[in-house]
Amino acid sequence: DAGVIQSPRHEVTEMGQEVTLRCKPISGHNSLFWYRQTMMRGLELLIYFNNNVPIDDSGMPEDRFSAKMPNASFSTLKIQPSEPRDSAVYFCASRAQTAQPQHFGDGTRLSIL
Amino acid sequence: TQLLEQSPQFLSIQEGENLTVYCNSSSVFSSLQWYRQEPGEGPVLLVTVVTGGEVKKLKRLTFQFGDARKDSSLHITAAQPGDTGLYLCAGGLGGMNSGYSTLTFGKGTMLLVSP
Numbered sequence: 574d575a576g577v578i579q580s581p582r583h584e585v586t587e588m589g590q591e592v593t594l595r596c597k598p599i600s601g602h603n604s605l606f607w608y609r610q611t612m613m614r615g616l617e618l619l620i621y622f623n624n625n626v627p628i629d630d631s632g633m634p635e636d637r638f639s640a641k642m643p644n645a646s647f648s649t650l651k652i653q654p655s656e657p658r659d660s661a662v663y664f665c666a667s668r669a670q671t672a673q674p675q676h677f678g679d680g681t682r683l684s685i686l
Numbered sequence: 687t688q689l690l691e692q693s694p695q696f697l698s699i700q701e702g703e704n705l706t707v708y709c710n711s712s713s714v715f716s717s718l719q720w721y722r723q724e725p726g727e728g729p730v731l732l733v734t735v736v737t738g739g740e741v742k743k744l745k746r747l748t749f750q751f752g753d754a755r756k757d758s759s760l761h762i763t764a765a766q767p768g769d770t771g772l773y774l775c776a777g778g779l780g781g782m783n784s785g786y787s788t789l790t791f792g793k794g795t796m797l798l799v800s801p
Binding site for chain 2: 577606608614615616617618621629664666671672674675676677678679680
């Protein structure tokens with residue numbers, strides 16, 4: 574079975590550029606989560622979708638960050654404009670139902686120069 | 687504010703030793719999960735505990751949820767190099783059967799088991 578698929582695996586870009594991270598959740602899962610992981614702050618929840626609808630975006634750092642889920646099989650996290658402090662590993666996770674575990678992708682390592 | 691504090695932050699031991707890592711909070715959680723994360727990969731769920739005082743065993747790993755559902759411990763017996771990784775605890779927020787349920791993660795304990 575295919576797990577959560579994230580792309581790209583690595584991204585290096587200059588500050589000010591737009592960055593788009595992509596996620597394909599496990600088929601049939603109805604919840605999707607975007608996280609950011611850094612040494613300083615650990616794994617932080619950015620936004621949570623249920624049935625393609627954003628439920629909680631209180632973790633999104635600022636207006637430069639936006640996330641969409643146009644359908645049940647695809648989500649994007651966009652940063653525009655990017656800044657060096659956005660450098661981190663970004664994870665996407667999906668979940669079948671509320672009481673079920675989250676399954677994580679292998680992450681996108683983002684470096685903003 | 688970090689709701690979940692994990693200790694120690696880093697642990698380096700020899701193969702065959704026993705160890706315990708801790709996850710503490712002043713908050714009550716509806717559930718608590720432990721994950722292991724290896725370099726270049728996402729966290730993988732090891733166990734979920736939901737009842738205060740609950741103990742679960744997974745081969746050489748023993749997980750305990752505190753009576754007040756605020757803390758947890760993970761004990762590994764006879765550690766092996768394959769146990770190396772970042773161990774994360776995560777507290778469940780929102781009822782397990784509610785329409786809203788997310789996780790808040792600790793920063794993790796990095797375990798290195800040398801042959």
